[in-house]
Structures are given as structure tokens and as C-alpha cells.
Amino acid sequence: MDSPRETVCRFVVVAPDGRxxxxxxxxxxxxxxxxxxDVYLAPRTQIVDFKISLHKDGWGQYGLSQAVRDAARPGDRRALLRWELSETEIFRGWTPAYCLQFPESELAAVPLSDETQVEIPASGVGAAIAVMIMTSKAGTQLPDGLGDGIIGTLDRKNGGRVAILAMPVRFDAALLSALDSPSDGLSPWAIPGTQGEHEPYGWIVHRGTDGTRRSTEFNTELRATEQRPFSLPDFPGVIRPWNERPTAIDDRGLECAVLVCSSSEQPQLFVDTRARCDHQHLGRDATDLVIAHQRGKLDHGWGRLGNSGHYTCISMPRVLEESGGMDPSQWAPGPGRDSG
Incomplete structure (x- = not known):
């Protein structure tokens, strides 16, 4: 009879004061x-929404759960990001597949769940715990000297192993400075219909010097709690919430924004922050369209909005093509650009 295979490891970083x-x-x-x-990673409370997948074909991705994909807009149902996994060995026969970083300053005073898991002692002040997920092929042994740093090993179908290595590292707090003063005009993509439990954690995704992707966890309760208004600094009009858009406009669930222009009022741009679009690009396109309206250069992408002027919906060609919800003859490229 085969012996049980190790396929799951749970862990948490805990400070002496309980954070x-x-x-x-x-x-x-x-x-x-x-x-x-394949290897998968996710915070316990967010598994129902997303996970990090490290596939045997050499590619990794941040993927949405089926429930979230079903609730997302057409064109936003793909993986959030895909990348090629590093092939650089960190130890002989062992390749780093992903790294999680937990700064001591970002730990939160939240009670532990009842799950059985490895408790990793937090680093000292000004440092962080790095948890490296490493993979090997069959027959590869871990090097001597890692000691208690290995908090778990998992089996793979090919006979190889996954090793989870925790170690204290230096941490540059400047990495988190952008969270305290975010740039105007940028907005996160809001995942609709999320089911995960609320906990005060977020993650910055970046690339290590060896090319390995990593997530640095931060404490959202330490950041400003006020909701910053969405803005596009270069847009010559008023930004308004998506739910305030004119009900007469049939957006079909495909748009990043709806622009309304008239000769008597400021241009109004209703932005759907659920749409995973480039908002800097959106600001440029919306500005071009306002200028086109002012010059009377209205193509078939514009519609009449009663006596209130004209409107046009802004989307991305990829979204329109993938959804099948709109024929190319029903939309027009933005002025001077090759995108909708």
C-alpha cells in the first residue's frame, strides 16, 4: 500500500506580541x-477568489477562481498576469519558483484561525521573513545546512519535490512608500463578487534580481483609510461614478467608460473601475474625443443623448473581439489612435 503523499503546507508568520x-x-x-x-499558493481567506499557479510547462500566473471569472466583465476573465518561471538554480538542483515576503512592520493584530499550520517566528524590527517556494526534479536532495529554515516539503507527480524555505532578510521600507502616497489617475481593478473573508492584508507584486516573482505583504490598516477620489489629471472635464451614467445608454457591459459631451456643460466621463484597463491611456483617449467633439468631428462611434448632447463609449478592441457582443462596424477607433 502506498504511503500518504504530502501535498499541502500551511504557514503563518507570527510576532512575539501576537501580530x-x-x-x-x-x-x-x-x-x-x-x-x-503544478504548484499553487494563496492566502487562506482568498483561495475562493484567486491563487498563484506555478505550472509544469514553465509558466506562472495570477488566476481568478471560477466564481470570480463568472462574475467578471467579458474580456476580464483571463489570468491577471502570466510570466515565465526562472530557471536559475538557487541551490544545486533547486529552482526558485516564487517568493513571499512578510515585513515585521506590516504584521497585523488579527486572531489566528483554528487551522493546523506552521508558525514562523517574525523577523526583527526593520527586517522581513522571506518564504521561498523551490522546486526540484526527481532524486534531488536538499543541501545540508538549511536546518529549521525548511518548514515543509511537498510531493510532485514527476517524483520531484517542492521545498518551502523561510529565512529572515533585510527589508527596504521604501518599497511600501507608494502605498502611502499613490499616484493620481491610477485605480486598482476591483474584482467583482469576491467571497473571501476580510482581513487587513494586501500584496505588492514585483520581480526579484534573479527574475523570480514575489509578493510583499502589507497591512492595509496602516495606510490611509479615506477613499481617494478617482481622477485623470489631464482630462478636461468631470469624472463621475459609473453608477451615475445616463440610463439611456446601452453599454452592454463592455466599456471602460462613457463620455458625454455637450456645448453647454463640461464633458463628463463615467468610469467603470471594474474594467481592467490602462487608465493613463483612457485619459488620453477621452481627451482626444473631447477635442474631436469640440471640432465637430463626430464619427459613427458617437450617439445622440436626447437634448443633452452626444455620447460615446470607450472600450478596448480585445474586449470587443473576445466578447462577440459588438460587431466591428459598430465601433470606431479613437481619434488619431488605433484603439477603441
Whole structure:
């Protein structure tokens, strides 16, 4: 009879005063089931919404759960980001697949769940705990000297292993400075219909010097709690919430924004922040369209809005093509650009 295979590891970083990180899960398959060659990571409270996938084909991705994909807009249902996994060995036969970083300053006073998990002692003040997810092929042994740094190992279908290594590292707090003073005109993509439990954690995704992707966890309660108004600094008009757009406009769920222009009032741009679009690009396109309206250069992409002027919907060609919800003859490229 085959011995049980190790397919799941749960861990959390805990400070002496009880503050902790989010509780993470790393797995290669369901508990008690045969392992796969793919590796998955996610915070415990967010598994129902998204996970980080490290695939055997050499690619990683931040992917949405089926429930979130079903609730997302057409064209926003793909993985949030895909990248090629690093092939640089950190130890002989061992390749770093992903790194999670937990600064001591960002741990939060949140009670632990009842799950059985490895508790990793937090680093000292001004430092962080780095948790490296490493993979190997069959027959590869871990090097000597790692000691208690290895908090878990998992099986893979190909006979290789996953090793989870925790170690204290220096941390540059400047990495988090952008969170305290975010740039105007940028807005996060809001995942609709999320089901995860609320905990005060967020993650900055970046690339290490060896090319390995990493997530640095931060404490949202330490950031400004006031909601900054969405803005596009270069747009010559008023930015308004999506739910205030004119009900007469059939947006079909495909648009990033709706622009309304008239000769008597300031241009109004109703922005759908659920749309995963480039808002800097959106600001330029909306400005070009305002100028086109002022010059009377209205193509078939514009519609009449009663006696209130004209409107046009702004989207991306990829969204329109993938959704099948609008024929190319029904939309027009933005002025001077090759995007809708």
C-alpha cells in the first residue's frame, strides 16, 4: 500500500506580541489525493477568489477562481498576469519558483484561525521573513545546512519535490512608500463578487534580481483609510461614478467608460473601475474625443443623448473581439489612435 503523499503546507508568520501575517497555503494537490506537478499558493481567506499557479510547462500566473471569472466583465476573465518561471538554480538542483515576503512592520493584530499550520517566528524590527517556494526534479536532495529554515516539503507527480524555505532578510521600507502616497489617475481593478473573508492584508507584486516573482505583504490598516477620489489629471472635464451614467445608454457591459459631451456643460466621463484597463491611456483617449467633439468631428462611434448632447463609449478592441457582443462596424477607433 502506498504511503500518504504530502501535498499541502500551511504557514503563518507570527510576532512575539501576537501580530501575524495572513495565513498561507501551498499545495500540489488535494489532501489525501495524488499530487500534480503544478504548484499553487494563496492566502487562506482568498483561495475562493484567486491563487498563484506555478505550472509544469514553465509558466506562472495570477488566476481568478471560477466564481470570480463568472462574475467578471467579458474580456476580464483571463489570468491577471502570466510570466515565465526562472530557471536559475538557487541551490544545486533547486529552482526558485516564487517568493513571499512578510515585513515585521506590516504584521497585523488579527486572531489566528483554528487551522493546523506552521508558525514562523517574525523577523526583527526593520527586517522581513522571506518564504521561498523551490522546486526540484526527481532524486534531488536538499543541501545540508538549511536546518529549521525548511518548514515543509511537498510531493510532485514527476517524483520531484517542492521545498518551502523561510529565512529572515533585510527589508527596504521604501518599497511600501507608494502605498502611502499613490499616484493620481491610477485605480486598482476591483474584482467583482469576491467571497473571501476580510482581513487587513494586501500584496505588492514585483520581480526579484534573479527574475523570480514575489509578493510583499502589507497591512492595509496602516495606510490611509479615506477613499481617494478617482481622477485623470489631464482630462478636461468631470469624472463621475459609473453608477451615475445616463440610463439611456446601452453599454452592454463592455466599456471602460462613457463620455458625454455637450456645448453647454463640461464633458463628463463615467468610469467603470471594474474594467481592467490602462487608465493613463483612457485619459488620453477621452481627451482626444473631447477635442474631436469640440471640432465637430463626430464619427459613427458617437450617439445622440436626447437634448443633452452626444455620447460615446470607450472600450478596448480585445474586449470587443473576445466578447462577440459588438460587431466591428459598430465601433470606431479613437481619434488619431488605433484603439477603441
Amino acid at each position: 501575524r501575517s495572513s495565513e498561507w497555503r501551498v499545495w500540489t494537490g488535494q489532501e489525501g489525493k495524488k499530487p500534480t506537478d
